[in-house]
Amino acid sequence: MRLSHKLSIVTAVASVSLAGLIPAAALAAGSAGLGLSPSGGSFAVGSTHSLAIYENGTDVNVVTANLSYDASSLQFLGASCGGAFPGAVQESGGGGAVALSCYVSPGSPAVSGSQEVGVVSFKALAGGGSTAVSFASSSIVASTDSTFNAWNGNTAGGSYSFYTPAPIANSTAPATPAPQVQAATKAAKKTAPKVSKTATYITPATTKGHLSAWIYVPLGLIAAVAGIAYVFRKELAKNQKRIKRTAKNLRKTTWLKAFQRS
Numbered sequence: 001m002r003l004s005h006k007l008s009i010v011t012a013v014a015s016v017s018l019a020g021l022i023p024a025a026a027l028a029a030g031s032a033g034l035g036l037s038p039s040g041g042s043f044a045v046g047s048t049h050s051l052a053i054y055e056n057g058t059d060v061n062v063v064t065a066n067l068s069y070d071a072s073s074l075q076f077l078g079a080s081c082g083g084a085f086p087g088a089v090q091e092s093g094g095g096g097a098v099a100l101s102c103y104v105s106p107g108s109p110a111v112s113g114s115q116e117v118g119v120v121s122f123k124a125l126a127g128g129g130s131t132a133v134s135f136a137s138s139s140i141v142a143s144t145d146s147t148f149n150a151w152n153g154n155t156a157g158g159s160y161s162f163y164t165p166a167p168i169a170n171s172t173a174p175a176t177p178a179p180q181v182q183a184a185t186k187a188a189k190k191t192a193p194k195v196s197k198t199a200t201y202i203t204p205a206t207t208k209g210h211l212s213a214w215i216y217v218p219l220g221l222i223a224a225v226a227g228i229a230y231v232f233r234k235e236l237a238k239n240q241k242r243i244k245r246t247a248k249n250l251r252k253t254t255w256l257k258a259f260q261r262s
Contacts, residue, residue: 032057032141032150034065036133036158043124044165048077051133051158053100053117057141057150059110063117064090064140067098067157073131074122083116093120097136110143127164133157 037052053065063085069076071094081088081102089101100118104111122133134157141151 031152032060033152033154034063034135034139034141034157039158040160042161042163044163045124045127048121048123050119050121052083052119054114055117055141055151056114058112059143060104060112060115060141060150061110061143062101062103062140063142064099064101064138065117066100066136066138067093067120067133068136069096069098069122069133070131071096073124073126073129073162074133075125077121077123079118079120081118083118084111085115085117091118124162126162128162130159130161132159 033056035054035056037054041049043049053063053067055063055065076093076095076098079091079093079098079100081091081100084104085102086105087103089103090099091101092099098120100120102117135154137153139151140149142149
């Protein structure tokens with residue numbers, strides 16, 4: 001950024017600050033407003049929050065947003081220029097006051113309408129109640145070539161409440177049942193059938209069928225073969241007896257014939 005441009009910005013901010021010496025009636029014609037987003041909400045104690053600062057003037061180059069807050073409820077964490085006003089002249093705060101002076105980028109035209117000026121961050125210190133964050137009367141919305149403060153003087157900023165989160169119950173500790181539940185549980189245990197502690201293994205029907213086929217079919221075949229062998233053995237024994245008798249008879253007949261010839 002050119003040094004002359006920055007000096008002109010700082011000079012303009014300093015000159016516009018003289019508007020605080022102008023009677024309120026002279027500022028009544030101002031139409032620009034200042035606001036916070038969010039303008040309300042509920043903060044848990046110990047949580048941090050950022051509030052965006054907006055202006056809605058016409059042909060604005062410079063904004064000085066001076067805020068006041070309750071230091072016992074909020075702790076100032078930081079403030080920074082940004083949005084349409086990235087140039088920073090002052091970014092400070094603490095002790096219940098915030099000073100943020102910002103301007104548009106060098107060479108950029110003045111802006112109109114709702115534009116973000118910057119952000120201020122706080123930490124919630126209170127565990128209950130509420131507090132307000134307001135724009136001080138020394139705030140400025142102006143053009144660099146004018147000493148006229150276009151801010152309409154509205155000091156309404158934001159209102160915020162605080163709360164203390166309920167403690168989180170220990171989910172690992174089992175809950176103690178009520179006496180009625182304990183009594184019902186004991187009665188149910190007495191009347192419930194006793195279950196054997198011996199493990200029982202049940203073979204599924206399909207598996208049992210497959211096992212039966214693998215066991216009983218070979219056994220049946222073995223039994224059939226054994227039966228057939230037994231029958232053949234008996235028949236063989238009978239045939240052997242017949243053969244013996246036939247051979248004996250043949251021997252007798254042969255001896256008899258031989259005797260008769262002699």
